Each structure stands twice: as structure tokens, then as C-alpha cells.
Amino acid sequence: MKSATPPNEHLPQCVAPEHEFTMRFTSTPRGARLARRLVSHRLDDWGHPYTTPVNETLTLITAELSANAVRHGHVPGRDFHVQLTLAEGILRIEVTDTRAEKQPSPTPLPPDSLSESGRGLHLVAALADDWGITPRPAAPGKTVWAQLRVPAGGQLVCL
Structure with a gap:
């Protein structure tokens, strides 16, 4: 983990997002697959084609x-x-679940070389410019987020 920035606190109060997508998914492998696909489609719509x-x-x-x-x-x-x-x-992805007692380690432990799992947060840490974990303030659970810097698409106006 590179920092402990809470969700969306990287944005000053007067900055409105250029684009935003939010959705709930069933907590199943199918829901995870759909989330991945819809994020990819949304990025394509926002000018970041599938193969970029x-x-x-x-x-x-x-x-x-x-x-x-x-x-x-x-x-x-x-x-x-x-x-x-x-x-x-900055492109920021946040994934929020409702299980507070299972917190990922802010510094992922090295996976067992024979294990078939346990590498996900290592990938996130390697690929993201920044990532972190924050508790949900008004409900049980946590948000795990990651962000990437991309060329800005235009000027943002304070509201």
C-alpha cells in the first residue's frame, strides 16, 4: 500500500469528476466478472480503448x-x-464490500510459491500508482481502492 488516502479525498472540494460510474453487483463470481467487463466498457466509452x-x-x-x-x-x-x-x-477504482472483520494486509505477504491464489494485491500494488484500504464510515465493511494517472482530458470547473 502506498498511502492511506480515504475514498475520493484526492479530489479537492471544488473539483467535479469528469466521469463517474457506480454500480452494485451480486457477491458472486458472475458479479465480479460483470464488474470487470462494465469497467472496461466504461473506460472505452471515456476514450481509453480496450487494447490500451x-x-x-x-x-x-x-x-x-x-x-x-x-x-x-x-x-x-x-x-x-x-x-x-x-x-x-486520475482514474480511481473503488470496490466496497460489507465484511469488516476480513481486512487485507496493507503490505501483502509474499504468496506461497506453490499456492494457486494470493497474488491479487501484489498485482494491484505493482500496477497501480497508488492504492489503499479504508473502512466504511457509516456501515460495516471496507473499501479497497486503486488509482492510475492518465493524461487529463480537459479543464475542470469548480462548482
């Missing part, structure tokens, strides 16, 4: 965070939430 490094990188990060939300953050009957934001040249 930005789209491929953020799609992989989304896949890892969504899979972790399903595998480690699943609470029966509760969904996980994905939010994708583009503001001031």
Missing part, C-alpha cells in the same frame, strides 16, 4: 479487487459496490 494499457491495467485491477470482494468480503444477501471516477487525470 490504461484500459487493460485498470480492468485487471478491477478483476482482482472484485474477486477479493467476492471471495473474502462476501456476506450472504449483500452485494459489493464498484465506483470508477476520472478527475484531474
